Amino acid sequence: xxxxxxxxxxxxxxxxxxxxxxxxxxxxxxxxxxxxxxxxxxxxxxxxxxxxxxxxxxxxxxxxxxxxxxxxxxxxxxxxxxxxxxxxxxxxxxxxxxxxxxxxxxxxxxxxxxxxxxxxxxxxxxxxxxxxxxxxxxxxxxxxxxxxxxxxxxxxxxxxxxxxxxxxxxxxxxxxxxxxxxxxxxxxxxxxxxxxxxxxxxxxxxxxxxxxxxxxxxxxxxxxxxxxxxxxxxxxx
Amino acid sequence: xxxxxxxxxxxxxxxxxxxxxxxxxxxxxxxxxxxxxxxxxxxxxxxxxxxxxxxxxxxxxxxxxxxxxxxxxxxxxxxxxxxxxxxxxxxxxxxxxxxxxxxxxxxxxxxxxxxxxxxxxxxxxxxxxxxxxxxxxxxxxxxxxxxxxxxxxxxxxxxxxxxxxxxxxxxxxxxxxxxxxxxxxxxxxxxxxxxxxxxxxxxxxxxxxxxxxxxxxxxxxxxxxxxxxxxxxxxxxxxxxxxxxxxxxxxxxxxxxxxxxxxxxxxxx
Numbered sequence: 001x002x003x004x005x006x007x008x009x010x011x012x013x014x015x016x017x018x019x020x021x022x023x024x025x026x027x028x029x030x031x032x033x034x035x036x037x038x039x040x041x042x043x044x045x046x047x048x049x050x051x052x053x054x055x056x057x058x059x060x061x062x063x064x065x066x067x068x069x070x071x072x073x074x075x076x077x078x079x080x081x082x083x084x085x086x087x088x089x090x091x092x093x094x095x096x097x098x099x100x101x102x103x104x105x106x107x108x109x110x111x112x113x114x115x116x117x118x119x120x121x122x123x124x125x126x127x128x129x130x131x132x133x134x135x136x137x138x139x140x141x142x143x144x145x146x147x148x149x150x151x152x153x154x155x156x157x158x159x160x161x162x163x164x165x166x167x168x169x170x171x172x173x174x175x176x177x178x179x180x181x182x183x184x185x186x187x188x189x190x191x192x193x194x195x196x197x198x199x200x201x202x203x204x205x206x207x208x209x210x211x212x213x214x215x216x217x218x219x220x221x222x223x224x225x226x227x228x229x230x231x232x233x234x235x236x237x
Numbered sequence: 238x239x240x241x242x243x244x245x246x247x248x249x250x251x252x253x254x255x256x257x258x259x260x261x262x263x264x265x266x267x268x269x270x271x272x273x274x275x276x277x278x279x280x281x282x283x284x285x286x287x288x289x290x291x292x293x294x295x296x297x298x299x300x301x302x303x304x305x306x307x308x309x310x311x312x313x314x315x316x317x318x319x320x321x322x323x324x325x326x327x328x329x330x331x332x333x334x335x336x337x338x339x340x341x342x343x344x345x346x347x348x349x350x351x352x353x354x355x356x357x358x359x360x361x362x363x364x365x366x367x368x369x370x371x372x373x374x375x376x377x378x379x380x381x382x383x384x385x386x387x388x389x390x391x392x393x394x395x396x397x398x399x400x401x402x403x404x405x406x407x408x409x410x411x412x413x414x415x416x417x418x419x420x421x422x423x424x425x426x427x428x429x430x431x432x433x434x435x436x437x438x439x440x441x442x443x444x445x446x447x448x449x450x451x452x453x454x455x456x457x458x459x460x461x462x463x464x465x466x467x468x469x470x471x472x473x474x475x476x477x478x479x480x481x482x483x484x485x486x487x488x489x490x491x492x493x494x495x496x497x498x499x500x501x502x503x504x505x506x
Binding site: 140157 | 387388
């Protein structure tokens with residue numbers, strides 16, 4: 001094997017962080033299950049980091065915690081804000097010990113899921129080229145760009161649907177439905193040359209044509225999330 | 238090899254059969270040997286529009302099932318040389334058509350004819366899929382109103398994904414837009430979509446614009462394809478479309494309301 005078979009690089013990833021305020025695994029499981037049921041696809045196989053800030057002096061059954069998270073279809077990656085004793089126990093349970101790049105405000109709920117940037121040493125994800133559709137997307141057609149961006153040269157007709165895990169670019173008129181960030185990427189955007197959409201959605205936050213008509217209707221624009229609020233802005237800004 | 242052209246729309250009642258009859262007849266008038274095939278099994282209308290309903294003995298389904306040969310089922314038009322009709326069965330349903338059976342019949346027709354016009358049933362089910370599957374070209378008949386335009390859009394998507402050309406990765410089916418029942422004064426009043434509106438939404442080349450006309454209804458009831466009524470605006474508009482189908486550049490007519498004199502206003506035109 002040549003030397004280039006692997007390369008190890010540092011990179012930042014957005015991970016969900018689970019703040020727990022109790023070492024009662026059953027209570028955590030129940031609360032988390034309720035949370036996940038609100039958006040099952042969003043959390044499916046989501047990598048998750050457990051923040052132990054609120055459990056400074058307590059012992060935690062990490063093996064049981066890990067099993068509980070796996071049972072909920074999550075991928076436990078590691079723990080953060082752990083004491084030295086907790087670090088040892090977590091490592092024995094096969095969890096990584098991680099240090100958050102920036103701490104966020106203290107959680108207010110017993111169980112809270114939020115997203116923070118955590119630098120982790122993992123292999124860099126492969127570049128996935130955008131999916132390109134050179135024709136119109138007609139009524140009744142559905143295009144899904146899995147794990148990547150979608151570029152449509154033509155128009156998306158009424159009754160047509162374009163979905164992407166990444167961003168969507170439409171160089172014709174968007175008359176149908178467009179959903180970007182289908183796997184939950186809140187930074188995904190939809191760009192269209194002419195917005196007359198039936199529905200637009202970013203990471204599950206959607207507007208129907210009624211709401212879109214108040215913003216840049218029949219004009220070009222970029223649809224994105226500002227916090228949790230959908231926004232349509234001019235491409236000139 | 239014949240050019241196989243499907244006349245389709247998705248929506249019913251927009252003028253597929255009228256257009257199939259007019260275009261088929263018009264092509265034969267220009268010396269092209271043409272057959273019009275009725276794919277609307279169970280609701281056959283083409284023979285009525287063509288005025289040959291009393292001469293139907295065997296039909297398309299009989300040929301597919303081997304109960305008759307093609308020449309027994311083909312009806313020769315008495316008015317225009319080189320024009321034939323293959324009627325649909327009235328007693329069967331659309332499941333009587335099979336891809337193998339249709340292919341066999343079209344192959345056989347292809348040897349004798351220059352043009353095969355497939356008159357599609359409405360909808361996007363079996364019958365419509367059979368009619369468009371083998372097509373080289375499509376004439377998408379559309380009325381200037383939103384539901385018709387949307388159904389045409391759906392059919393265009395199906396042509397691009399479910400036709401033989403799409404499945405085999407050949408050149409795509411050539412798409413043509415035929416706008417029928419066009420009424421310029423209603424467009425002006427905003428009751429109807431304009432040619433430009435429809436062209437913008439469907440984004441395919443415009444083959445023809447047929448004005449809304451009493452001549453069409455009269456022709457249907459008489460069983461005379463409207464192109465045989467050379468005085469009528471609709472007949473002339475179809476002839477223009479046929480000329481474009483053969484690759485000629487023809488200016489579009491009947492897009493604006495004709496100026497009517499006082500007598501025409503009173504007595505009708």
